[in-house]
Each structure stands twice: as structure tokens, then as C-alpha cells.
Amino acid sequence: MESLSGILPYIQIGLSVLLIAVILLQQSSAGLGGAFGGDNFSAGFHTKRGFEKTLFTTSIVIAVLFVISTLVALVIR
Secondary structure, three states, X not given: OHHHHHHHHHHHHHHHHHHHHHHHHOOOOOOXXXXXXXXXXXXXXXXXXXXXXXXXXXXXXXXXXXXXXXXXXXXXX
16 A cells, blocks of 8 residues: 555656647537627537547546546555
8 A cells, every 4th residue: 555655646647747738629619609698509519529529538447547546545644
């Protein structure tokens, strides 16, 4: 357990950096046109395909891994 408690902060830092990078790579579906009253109804309803879907799934997996590592850190202490 002592070695895990020493490595766990580095794992959390790595997961947080990966999560930030994956989230920043995703495109926002809400443009500025909706903020200024433009007709942006069709932009909110589209299917994720290809790389966009991969980034979305990857961000969910990394977020779940980060939550699990945080819960493990709480149990160890």
C-alpha cells in the first residue's frame, strides 16, 4: 500500500492532464450565432461520428478512471 500511495498522485496528475487535453480537443457544438439570436437549432442535434465519437468516449473513460483513482486515494489515507 505504501508504494501505491506514493505513485497515486502522479497517476492523478497524468489523468488530469489527459482529461484536459481530450476535452480541449473536442469541438463545441454551440456557436456564437445562438448567443446573438441566430438560427442555430440544427447545430444541437447531430450524431457524433469518427474521431469526435472517439474523443467523447475517451473523455468519459478518463474521467471515470480519475474518479476511481480519487476514491482509492481516499480509502488509502
